[in-house]
Amino acid sequence: MATYSYTLKILQGTSEYVLKELKEKYPNIQIVKVGNTEILLNSDIEDINNFRNLYSPTHISNSRGNTLNLSKRDWRVEYVSAGINPSLAYILCMIANLEKDNILLDPFCGSSVIPITAIKHFNIKRVICSDISGNAIDASKKNFIAANVDESKYKIFRNDITNSKISKRNVDRIVSNLPFGIRVGDHESNIKLYQALDVLARKVLRKKGVIVLLTQEKVLLREVFSKDIWSVKSILRVNEGGLFPEVFLIKPKELFKQK
Ligand SMILES: C[S@@+](CC[C@H](N)C(=O)[O-])C[C@H]1O[C@@H](n2cnc3c(N)ncnc32)[C@H](O)[C@@H]1O
Numbered sequence: 125m126a127t128y129s130y131t132l133k134i135l136q137g138t139s140e141y142v143l144k145e146l147k148e149k150y151p152n153i154q155i156v157k158v159g160n161t162e163i164l165l166n167s168d169i170e171d172i173n174n175f176r177n178l179y180s181p182t183h184i185s186n187s188r189g190n191t192l193n194l195s196k197r198d199w200r201v202e203y204v205s206a207g208i209n210p211s212l213a214y215i216l217c218m219i220a221n222l223e224k225d226n227i228l229l230d231p232f233c234g235s236s237v238i239p240i241t242a243i244k245h246f247n248i249k250r251v252i253c254s255d256i257s258g259n260a261i262d263a264s265k266k267n268f269i270a271a272n273v274d275e276s277k278y279k280i281f282r283n284d285i286t287n288s289k290i291s292k293r294n295v296d297r298i299v300s301n302l303p304f305g306i307r308v309g310d311h312e313s314n315i316k317l318y319q320a321l322d323v324l325a326r327k328v329l330r331k332k333g334v335i336v337l338l339t340q341e342k343v344l345l346r347e348v349f350s351k352d353i354w355s356v357k358s359i360l361r362v363n364e365g366g367l368f369p370e371v372f373l374i375k376p377k378e379l380f381k382q383k
Contacts, residue, residue: 199271202263
């Protein structure tokens with residue numbers, strides 16, 4: 125049987141997740157080399173378009189010089205500044221280990237790249253999207269419509285996390301790309317935002333809930349999410365145009381759960 129060579133471009137540090145997605149979707153693929161930003165593979169699949177349902181790598185190329193941009197999403201018709209790369213949004217959802225009956229909250233939703241990824245590709249029950257910015261809410265609404273998501277599956281509203289209207293304990297996953305305080309906001313305002321996120325998470329997260337956060341404010345995040353209540357693990361360090369934000373996986377500790 126003929127074999128065809130492909131090169132995947134990946135976000136630095138994400139090979140484990142890309143390999144997981146590859147093996148689940150293409151079990152017969154032969155991995156030739158795993159690098160920091162590239163994975164080389166051989167496959168009996170001739171047409172590069174058959175790889176369009178890979179969402180964690182950013183690009184795939186074949187030996188004939190054809191390239192597909194795998195980060196591109198047709199539904200992403202509106203953007204906000206400091207928006208997340210959709211491939212990284214997909215990886216955050218993998219880390220959150222989403223399950224079909226989950227309700228996901230993104231309280232800094234921007235244009236809702238993370239919630240739409242969770243609904244479209246992980247088929248979860250419902251997403252709650254909020255942001256302080258009216259532009260972000262408008263952008264989110266347009267993206268949800270472009271993504272053809274049924275209105276019963278999402279709720280979008282303006283909400284300042286420091287004065288939050290969200291109070292029901294029905295959230296299974298909080299997945300969010302936080303303000304880093306570099307391109308958006310500053311460190312002083314981040315202290316209040318991160319503290320408000322901790323308060324919100326304690327209020328709305330179910331006992332078996334999981335939080336996945338992308339941030340450059342690593343020290344602040346560890347200071348705010350207290351060791352008495354939360355187990356905080358840095359899972360991944362990504363290179364985002366010269367910044368090195370980390371992805372944190374945060375879970376309530378057993379003692380806290382019993383209260
Ligand atoms: C890094 S961006 C999130 C981008 C989003 N993940 C995307 O890809 O479109 C951070 C978001 O936090 C929002 N934000 C800043 N302060 C906030 C506050 N006090 N309450 C709620 N959202 C806030 C900003 O409006 C911005 O949309």
